[in-house]
Amino acid sequence: MKQELLLIQGTLPDMGLQSKAAQLALKGHLTLRVISGANLEAATADDGAIAKALIPQAQNARVILAPATTRLRAILPMLAWYLQAGLTADCTHLDISPDGTLLQTRPAFGNSLIATIETVSGIQMATVRPGTFPVSEGAEQIPVETLQEKPAQRVKLLEFVPLADSVPLGEAKIIVAGGAGIGSSAGFLKLADFAGRIGGVVGASRNAVDAGYVPYSAQVGMTGITVCPKLYIAVGISGAVQHLAGMSGSTTVIAINSDPKAPIFQYADYGIVGDWESIIDQLMEELS
Amino acid sequence: MIKRILVCVKLVPTATSVEMDGQFRLKRDGTSLQLNIADVSALEAALRLKAATPDAEVVVLSMGPAKTSQTLQELYALGADRVILLSDPALAGADSFATAKALVAAIRCLGDFDCLLCGRRAIDAETGQIPGQLAAALGIPAVTNVQQLTARDNGFLCQRRLENGTAQLEIAAPCLLSVCEYTYPLRLPGIMGKRRARDKQVEVLTAVAVGLSAEECGLRGSKTKVIRVDTRAPGLRKCRYCETDVLAEKIREVQL
Numbered sequence: 302m303k304q305e306l307l308l309i310q311g312t313l314p315d316m317g318l319q320s321k322a323a324q325l326a327l328k329g330h331l332t333l334r335v336i337s338g339a340n341l342e343a344a345t346a347d348d349g350a351i352a353k354a355l356i357p358q359a360q361n362a363r364v365i366l367a368p369a370t371t372r373l374r375a376i377l378p379m380l381a382w383y384l385q386a387g388l389t390a391d392c393t394h395l396d397i398s399p400d401g402t403l404l405q406t407r408p409a410f411g412n413s414l415i416a417t418i419e420t421v422s423g424i425q426m427a428t429v430r431p432g433t434f435p436v437s438e439g440a441e442q443i444p445v446e447t448l449q450e451k452p453a454q455r456v457k458l459l460e461f462v463p464l465a466d467s468v469p470l471g472e473a474k475i476i477v478a479g480g481a482g483i484g485s486s487a488g489f490l491k492l493a494d495f496a497g498r499i500g501g502v503v504g505a506s507r508n509a510v511d512a513g514y515v516p517y518s519a520q521v522g523m524t525g526i527t528v529c530p531k532l533y534i535a536v537g538i539s540g541a542v543q544h545l546a547g548m549s550g551s552t553t554v555i556a557i558n559s560d561p562k563a564p565i566f567q568y569a570d571y572g573i574v575g576d577w578e579s580i581i582d583q584l585m586e587e588l589s
Numbered sequence: 590m591i592k593r594i595l596v597c598v599k600l601v602p603t604a605t606s607v608e609m610d611g612q613f614r615l616k617r618d619g620t621s622l623q624l625n626i627a628d629v630s631a632l633e634a635a636l637r638l639k640a641a642t643p644d645a646e647v648v649v650l651s652m653g654p655a656k657t658s659q660t661l662q663e664l665y666a667l668g669a670d671r672v673i674l675l676s677d678p679a680l681a682g683a684d685s686f687a688t689a690k691a692l693v694a695a696i697r698c699l700g701d702f703d704c705l706l707c708g709r710r711a712i713d714a715e716t717g718q719i720p721g722q723l724a725a726a727l728g729i730p731a732v733t734n735v736q737q738l739t740a741r742d743n744g745f746l747c748q749r750r751l752e753n754g755t756a757q758l759e760i761a762a763p764c765l766l767s768v769c770e771y772t773y774p775l776r777l778p779g780i781m782g783k784r785r786a787r788d789k790q791v792e793v794l795t796a797v798a799v800g801l802s803a804e805e806c807g808l809r810g811s812k813t814k815v816i817r818v819d820t821r822a823p824g825l826r827k828c829r830y831c832e833t834d835v836l837a838e839k840i841r842e843v844q845l
């Protein structure tokens with residue numbers, strides 16, 4: 302009888318998911334196992350080799366979970382294929398029945414639908430949107446095994462260039478996102494200065510990216526990155542559904558827009574109507 | 590030398606809201622369709638590789654309803670050498686596992702290739718799982734989230750975007766690469782291309798033709814099952830209009 306809940310962590314472990322995994326294991330009468338290691342995300346560039354190394358680890362697994370980071374979102378589908386198991390992507394809610402049936406919930410179609418999914422294969426697999434679950438006490442105490450894998454030849458890492466931002470957008474507690482309303486690259490420099498002062502990271506709408514104010518790596522939304530920071534400040538962003546898809550999970554949303562009818566206000570907890578530059582100037586003054 | 594590049598593309602609804610039928614399958618009739626945004630990059634990447642290698646061939650593979658062949662036919666004008674549509678009512682409702690299985694069956698019918706290009710994910714279901722599943726099934730190495738790629742020796746050089754930085758990677762052929770949105774903007778068809786496309790037909794394959802049994806197809810062949818779908822207005826909140834002092838207070842709170 303397969304009775305393990307296997308959690309696979311990468312170099313950026315999701316402790317909230319580790320807490321959730323512990324709760325699910327208890328409720329579903331499963332034994333929790335956590336596998337991790339620097340190897341998993343750093344040393345070996347070949348996702349296929351990591352997936353293969355995970356096969357024997359999955360022998361007793363009833364449930365396999367992993368945070369939906371870029372690499373684990375490539376590795377888990379490979380592992381799922383090797384195990385001939387069902388896999389659900391980027392879940393935002395998980396539950397389990399006492400007999401170990403996993404209920405996986407995920408948004409689709411730019412968040413306009415929320416689907417709840419069950420797996421019909423013996424092993425139930427899911428990746429989980431990073432930062433979805435709160436960290437509870439004791440998560441750090443769970444023992445973590447290190448995956449041993451052989452170096453692979455088929456994919457070679459030549460160079461790794463870390464992002465200039467010390468905090469990746471997906472992990473930032475505060476995001477200051479600018480839209481087309483910022484009007485220029487110079488405007489974004491000002492926004493970045495503000496973000497830096499309050500300990501935040503700069504994000505952007507697609508129109509700001511298309512206009513060339515910021516690189517694509519800053520894009521939040523359906524075709525960019527999905528974020529759920531504690532505070533999301535949307536500056537000069539109208540609030541298109543494709544943008545909302547990437548940020549509606551934020552704890553608190555502040556909207557700054559000159560148009561009182563901008564849809565973004567309907568999706569914000571706090572709003573100021575006015576020119577962004579003077580509002581940011583005033584905010585910097587109050588915070589200094 | 591690159592001989593054949595395969596590109597998997599999907600046509601997705603242009604509308605931002607969608608309807609489902611009683612079995613939680615997408616209603617794909619009646620909505621207008623467009624090439625998935627990331628797949629646009631994959632296709633353009635393939636056409637550029639072809640331009641750099643005189644004898645290379647670009648083969649486009651798609652899976653979907655029969656009516657998509659109209660839109661797919663236009664890809665001949667851009668320079669695709671073959672456009673193949675795997676289409677069968679039996680394939681409806683496939684999850685990513687069953688979809689990968691069907692695509693692999695079709696790919697095996699197409700012969701050897703040097704590179705299989707896909708978009709990193711489709712904007713409708715957004716699972717992004719097909720590339721990994723295809724690579725595992727075909728036994729080839731893969732790099733996902735590629736933002737730049739060029740051919741080199743017996744493989745490819747590519748740049749992969751990760752959360753914490755960018756990796757420069759070298760991968761051996763044959764391989765799979767999944768490409769990010771907006772990596773390469775799609776070219777426009779030229780007059781020559783349009784002329785060449787005129788008498789070309791999309792090749793349509795059925796599930797049986799690629800050797801799939803009924804048990805392997807669609808909902809029956811899927812490993813996951815949607816048991817409930819809720820529609821919701823995403824993230825509607827009650828906005829409190831205020832001055833900067835309230836915002837400053839809120840920001841300080843979060844900083845703690």
Ligand SMILES: Cc1cc2nc3c(=O)[nH]c(=O)nc-3n(C[C@H](O)[C@H](O)[C@H](O)COP(=O)(O)OP(=O)(O)OC[C@H]3O[C@@H](n4cnc5c(N)ncnc54)[C@H](O)[C@@H]3O)c2cc1C
Nearest residue numbers: 480481482506507508522523524525537539544559560577
């Ligand atoms: C398939 C698809 C995928 C997409 N994916 C994404 C995605 O991932 N992310 C994304 O963001 N978009 C995406 N979009 C685009 C989306 O539909 C919108 O076009 C985009 O989000 C709009 O960006 P914006 O709000 O910056 O620009 P606009 O809609 O032009 O809004 C600019 C706002 O700035 C305000 N403004 C102007 N001047 C000032 C000022 N001085 N002070 C304050 N406010 C000012 C205006 O009132 C306006 O509300 C996608 C679209 C499609 C079709």
